Amino acid sequence: MMKVLFAGCLLFLLLNVAHVECRVAPVESRRHDDDSSPDRLYKLFIFGDSIADDGNVPNPGLNRGSRAWYYPYGMSDDDHDNSPTGRFSNNMVQSDFLAKILGHDESPPPYAAHKARRGKKSNRINSSGMNFANASSGAVYLVPTLGAQIDQFSSLVSDGVITERDLDESVALVAYSGRDYGRISNSASDDYIARFADDVTEEIAGIVKQLQELGVPKVLVNSVPPLGCTPWMSRFTNYDHCDKRGNMISDAHNTALLDKLGKEKNVMLLDVNTMFTELVSPKPGSTLSKQFKYMYQPCCESIDASGYCGQYDGNRPLFRLCRNPDEYFYWDYIHPTHAGWKAVMQLLQGPIMAFLGISNLNHF
Numbered sequence: 001m002m003k004v005l006f007a008g009c010l011l012f013l014l015l016n017v018a019h020v021e022c023r024v025a026p027v028e029s030r031r032h033d034d035d036s037s038p039d040r041l042y043k044l045f046i047f048g049d050s051i052a053d054d055g056n057v058p059n060p061g062l063n064r065g066s067r068a069w070y071y072p073y074g075m076s077d078d079d080h081d082n083s084p085t086g087r088f089s090n091n092m093v094q095s096d097f098l099a100k101i102l103g104h105d106e107s108p109p110p111y112a113a114h115k116a117r118r119g120k121k122s123n124r125i126n127s128s129g130m131n132f133a134n135a136s137s138g139a140v141y142l143v144p145t146l147g148a149q150i151d152q153f154s155s156l157v158s159d160g161v162i163t164e165r166d167l168d169e170s171v172a173l174v175a176y177s178g179r180d181y182g183r184i185s186n187s188a189s190d191d192y193i194a195r196f197a198d199d200v201t202e203e204i205a206g207i208v209k210q211l212q213e214l215g216v217p218k219v220l221v222n223s224v225p226p227l228g229c230t231p232w233m234s235r236f237t238n239y240d241h242c243d244k245r246g247n248m249i250s251d252a253h254n255t256a257l258l259d260k261l262g263k264e265k266n267v268m269l270l271d272v273n274t275m276f277t278e279l280v281s282p283k284p285g286s287t288l289s290k291q292f293k294y295m296y297q298p299c300c301e302s303i304d305a306s307g308y309c310g311q312y313d314g315n316r317p318l319f320r321l322c323r324n325p326d327e328y329f330y331w332d333y334i335h336p337t338h339a340g341w342k343a344v345m346q347l348l349q350g351p352i353m354a355f356l357g358i359s360n361l362n363h364f
């Protein structure tokens with residue numbers, strides 16, 4: 001019964017008309033599922049950029065790129081002493097919530113941690129998997145590319161660090177959020193944007209194929225969030241609405257992605273774009289509207305438009321921090337808060353469980 005419901009839900013998502021029906025059914029109606037056999041515990045391999053990274057970016061000292069290693073990043077993260085962990089959020093990021101849906105506590109550890117202790121301790125990977133996502137990454141133009149992350153993964157497979165058994169029980173997430181599109185100039189034509197999106201999605205489709213050839217049975221691929229709704233762009237509207245052109249670029253990407261991967265078996269397109277849009281810029285009458293008091297304005301805002309959250313001039317902070325991050329969808333100019341990601345991933349939990357055949361609802 002639940003399976004059927006979820007499958008219908010998945011269809012809704014693919015048709016891009018997701019509504020609250022896709023929320024996971026309340027626990028009450030799931031009680032009878034309790035006696036079913038326990039879910040298998042998937043290992044998780046994560047690829048992508050800053051929306052999924054949990055510590056792969058080096059920390060050479062505070063700068064824009066390494067800011068996730070500094071206050072106020074991680075300030076709400078009770079499980080890690082409210083300290084920064086290299087995640088671009090006040091607490092958890094998308095990869096953590098996916099891990100929770102799978103029954104783990106948080107994202108698997110970063111590849112960087114494995115690399116750092118290579119040769120010293122046991123060479124086994126963590127039983128929850130490994131996270132290769134690197135906040136500096138793009139698909140084509142920014143290094144290390146997603147392809148380089150696959151190379152890191154692939155060499156662990158050839159070295160036998162990741163075993164066939166690990167792979168058999170695994171699922172991969174490709175969490176690409178569109179950084180390459182920052183290269184597109186304001187005067188670029190629609191045709192140019194379409195060709196650009198074609199190149200980027202071609203690369204992503206290739207990545208998915210490589211993962212499958214390496215033996216990963218199920219792959220989740222994010223759509224790109226509405227770039228025009230990020231505070232980085234909506235600040236030009238005084239945080240009043242999303243930038244149309246930015247969203248058009250996301251749409252070009254997502255259309256091309258659907259075209260290339262929409263019919264692939266064992267690949268699920270995770271429509272984070274629709275969920276962001278529903279939460280940040282809901283259509284009139286949507287039941288999701290006003291879940292967040294502040295939909296466009298970030299909790300952590302740099303005083304200088306060219307600055308960044310966490311920047312200091314000596315002891316003087318060059319950013320303003322909100323009182324309650326839970327009231328905000330966005331944490332900094334680009335990234336959602338913990339509460340933002342939680343809301344997005346709750347909307348996707350049912351379809352993900354259906355795709356992976358998970359029957360236990362893990363609350364988060």
Ligand SMILES: *[C@@H]1O[C@H](CO)[C@@H](O)[C@H](O)[C@H]1NC(C)=O
Nearest residue numbers: 105106107108109126127128
């Ligand atoms: C595996 O990873 C989890 C999450 O990062 C961590 O809490 C746990 O301590 C790790 N286990 C081992 C054996 O290192």
Ligand SMILES: *[C@@H]1O[C@H](CO)[C@@H](O)[C@H](O)[C@H]1NC(C)=O
Nearest residue numbers: 056057111112134136143144
């Ligand atoms: C992540 O990308 C940065 C910037 O290119 C690179 O220096 C770093 O080594 C990468 N991290 C890992 C774990 O490969």
